[in-house]
Amino acid sequence: MSTSRDATAAASLATDAIGQRLEPPVDATALARLTYFRGRVALEAILRGLGVSAGDEVAIQAFTCIAVPEAVRALGARARYVDVEEGSPNMDPGDLVRKINERTRAVVIQHTFGLPANVSSLGGVAKEHGLPVVEDCAHTIASRVDGRQVGSFGAAAFYSYEASKPAFVGIGGSAVANDVVLAAALDADYSRYEPPSAAVQLQLATMFLAHKAAYRPSTYWTVRSLFRSLVSAGLIRGNYNDMSEPSAPGPDFTRRMGAIQARLLHRALALLDSQTAHRRWVGEEYRTRIRARGVAHFPVSRNVDPVFGRYPVLVGDKSAVLDGAREARVELADFYATPVHPLKGEKLRQVGYEPGSCPNAEALSARIVSLPTGPQVDRTQIQRAVDFFNG
Numbered sequence: 001m002s003t004s005r006d007a008t009a010a011a012s013l014a015t016d017a018i019g020q021r022l023e024p025p026v027d028a029t030a031l032a033r034l035t036y037f038r039g040r041v042a043l044e045a046i047l048r049g050l051g052v053s054a055g056d057e058v059a060i061q062a063f064t065c066i067a068v069p070e071a072v073r074a075l076g077a078r079a080r081y082v083d084v085e086e087g088s089p090n091m092d093p094g095d096l097v098r099k100i101n102e103r104t105r106a107v108v109i110q111h112t113f114g115l116p117a118n119v120s121s122l123g124g125v126a127k128e129h130g131l132p133v134v135e136d137c138a139h140t141i142a143s144r145v146d147g148r149q150v151g152s153f154g155a156a157a158f159y160s161y162e163a164s165k166p167a168f169v170g171i172g173g174s175a176v177a178n179d180v181v182l183a184a185a186l187d188a189d190y191s192r193y194e195p196p197s198a199a200v201q202l203q204l205a206t207m208f209l210a211h212k213a214a215y216r217p218s219t220y221w222t223v224r225s226l227f228r229s230l231v232s233a234g235l236i237r238g239n240y241n242d243m244s245e246p247s248a249p250g251p252d253f254t255r256r257m258g259a260i261q262a263r264l265l266h267r268a269l270a271l272l273d274s275q276t277a278h279r280r281w282v283g284e285e286y287r288t289r290i291r292a293r294g295v296a297h298f299p300v301s302r303n304v305d306p307v308f309g310r311y312p313v314l315v316g317d318k319s320a321v322l323d324g325a326r327e328a329r330v331e332l333a334d335f336y337a338t339p340v341h342p343l344k345g346e347k348l349r350q351v352g353y354e355p356g357s358c359p360n361a362e363a364l365s366a367r368i369v370s371l372p373t374g375p376q377v378d379r380t381q382i383q384r385a386v387d388f389f390n391g
């Protein structure tokens with residue numbers, strides 16, 4: 001268990017790390033060390049290691065997935081939503097300054113879609129307030145800023161291994177600590193997490209195999225509706241847990257990764273370098289070839305090297321574009337469709353999001369769609385996506 005002295009020490013080490021390379025890159029060995037049932041469980045473990053507890057606040061960005069505030073709530077803490085920067089899917093440093101208060105204990109910086117966040121400004125704000133940074137690397141393992149890999153800027157980073165993430169094992173997550181005090185706290189705490197039962201591991205392995213067999217960009221829409229039907233029938237695990245009751249954290253938060261998923265992770269990480277090269281190529285193809293009027297790309301600053309987990313574009317009439325893509329059998333995802341996906345309207349309050357409070361995130365949710373970049377995307381699929389947009 002970490003004490004508040006540990007947390008203070010962790011915070012100072014973390015903030016000292018900003019701007020200096022203190023740690024080796026996040027590689028397969030680092031990612032395979034502390035593995036959890038899901039990415040959100042890894043985040044919860046990191047926040048607990050940093051001393052976050054009931055009544056505290058954690059700054060996270062709006063334009064995220066419900067899993068992130070779920071991890072915060074699992075500790076009895078509250079998510080404080082920071083808007084995204086205009087023209088970016090990532091956290092706005094100016095709004096972070098406004099949202100930090102005396103209860104804030106940590107800042108989660110999300111590298112949305114693999115486009116790196118403004119780590120120097122955000123890290124600078126966190127440092128000024130003596131707050132540790134946790135990087136949300138669910139969408140990218142290999143993106144870089146000034147030649148340095150994401151996940152190495154903060155006190156710690158976490159990763160996710162569900163479908164459409166950079167490495168896929170069914171479901172799963174990892175924590176990587178860059179801060180020695182926090183690393184020791186995570187190691188000491190790891191024994192509290194039990195492996196899932198054999199039945200759960202087999203269920204996840206079946207999901208993995210079924211997805212591998214059935215999913216291609218051209219089958220995306222069919223696989224997606226089948227997945228949703230199976231989740232509704234309670235036959236497989238969905239991405240989103242029910243957050244309507246402010247109850248104790250569910251069993252996911254007591255589990256580490258099981259042996260079957262760990263083996264799949266080992267295999268997936270061995271392919272990471274070649275898949276990173278592939279994702280870079282696919283992202284660049286979309287960026288240079290999708291040129292339709294009314295479709296906007298996010299600007300990429302010179303100092304960043306993004307490896308897109310999915311390639312995002314902004315469109316005018318999102319629902320018409322999604323309908324068209326479904327008809328043309330072009331894979332196009334709608335997330336994040338809301339500031340805390342998939343909650344809409346008043347339901348956003350279940351996770352402490354005040355509708356209207358992050359206008360940039362809300363405007364972005366209404367315009368964003370994203371294309372796949374994974375190993376199943378080939379030249380034909382790229383061409384179909386380009387033709388779909390360019391007409």
Ligand SMILES: Cc1ncc(COP(=O)(O)O)c(C=O)c1O
Pocket residue numbers: 038039040041064065067068110136138139159160161162171172173239
């Ligand atoms: C940005 C982001 N962070 C965290 C997560 C949580 O990952 P997991 O589903 O492995 O808990 C997700 C999942 O979709 C995500 O998109």
